[in-house]
Structure formats: structure tokens, C-alpha cells
Amino acid sequence: MFYAAAQTMASGRRSGWCAAVGFHLAGLGHIAAAAFGVSILLQMIPTLFSVMKVVGAGYLIWLGIKYLMRRTPLHSHNSVPNLQATKALKDSIVVEALNPKSALFYLAFLPQFTDASASLPVWAQIVVLGIVVNAMFSVTDAILIEMSHAAMRLLKASERVALVLQRIGGGILIVLGVNLAFARQ
Numbered sequence: 001m002f003y004a005a006a007q008t009m010a011s012g013r014r015s016g017w018c019a020a021v022g023f024h025l026a027g028l029g030h031i032a033a034a035a036f037g038v039s040i041l042l043q044m045i046p047t048l049f050s051v052m053k054v055v056g057a058g059y060l061i062w063l064g065i066k067y068l069m070r071r072t073p074l075h076s077h078n079s080v081p082n083l084q085a086t087k088a089l090k091d092s093i094v095v096e097a098l099n100p101k102s103a104l105f106y107l108a109f110l111p112q113f114t115d116a117s118a119s120l121p122v123w124a125q126i127v128v129l130g131i132v133v134n135a136m137f138s139v140t141d142a143i144l145i146e147m148s149h150a151a152m153r154l155l156k157a158s159e160r161v162a163l164v165l166q167r168i169g170g171g172i173l174i175v176l177g178v179n180l181a182f183a184r185q
Helices: 003-013 013-035 038-044 046-067 081-097 100-113 121-154 160-181
Strands: none
Touching: 003 013, 003 046, 003 081, 003 121, 003 160, 013 081, 013 100, 013 121, 046 081, 046 100, 046 160, 100 121
């Protein structure tokens, strides 16, 4: 959620929405992995979990540093909003795909609500439940993105304020990356 808010603050509403869509697309991959048992590898092979965590954290930190180093706001009149939104979509897919906690969340959470005696096979129940959970996450994403956008509109009176907000977004990405790097399994 904070990643989508940071994208909204740094690059505007469209980038925030694209970041949320990217997370949900990667989330579908995690759902499929949970449904078909791939996520169990993350529990069985701790090194794989650690590698994904470090790479994902490094990517978040790198994105944050890029925002901090820019001398002009991303959404200035010289920028191309479609390119920023496309980049936010791609970056969020990578960030979410490399988030082992998401994969483990789907693996640990969804099977608790399945029933082996139901008419649908367990894998299909996990897929349905995962899609429902993903849709529920969309509600919180929508609220956060729109609130971030409203705050940006109020504060975006000057290029200086926009640059400060972009740097705050970059700082949030760095904090998220550091938190992921030092989080326990």
C-alpha cells in the first residue's frame, strides 16, 4: 500500500493506480504459486527466501534513491505521464514478485479456508479465495491512492513542494526496502 502511495506522491495518480495494478497482477502469480504448491519451496529452502528478500529490498532502495536524486519533479510539464505510469506498473510487478512475504502470506492464509470435501478441488478453492483477497486489497489501495492524490493536489502549488513530496516518496521506498531487508522470515 505504501508503495502505491509513494508512486502517487512521486509521479501522480496514474502512476499510483498502475503500481496497484502491478501488485495485483503479481499477486495473481502468488495465488497460482500457492494453488499449485510452488510457494512451499520458499518454506523448504530458506536461502531462496533470503535471496528474494534481499533482491526485492535492493530494488526498492534503488527506486527510492532514484527519486531522491532527481532534480526536477517527475510530474513536471516536461515529463511524459504515460512513460511514468508504465514504469510504475513494471516496477510494482517486480517488487511484488520478489516479495517472499506475499508468497508466504498466500500459502499460509488461503489453505486455512479450504475444505477437501468441497465440490471444488483445493487448488481451485485457493484460486477463488486468492482472487477475493486480491479484490479486497484493491479497496484499501483505492482509498490510499486517492487520499495521496488529494493531498498532492493541495500541496502541489509549486515545483519545490512537488520535489519535496517526490523525495518523501523516495524516502518511503527506501524505508520499505530497508524494512524488508531486515525483516525476519
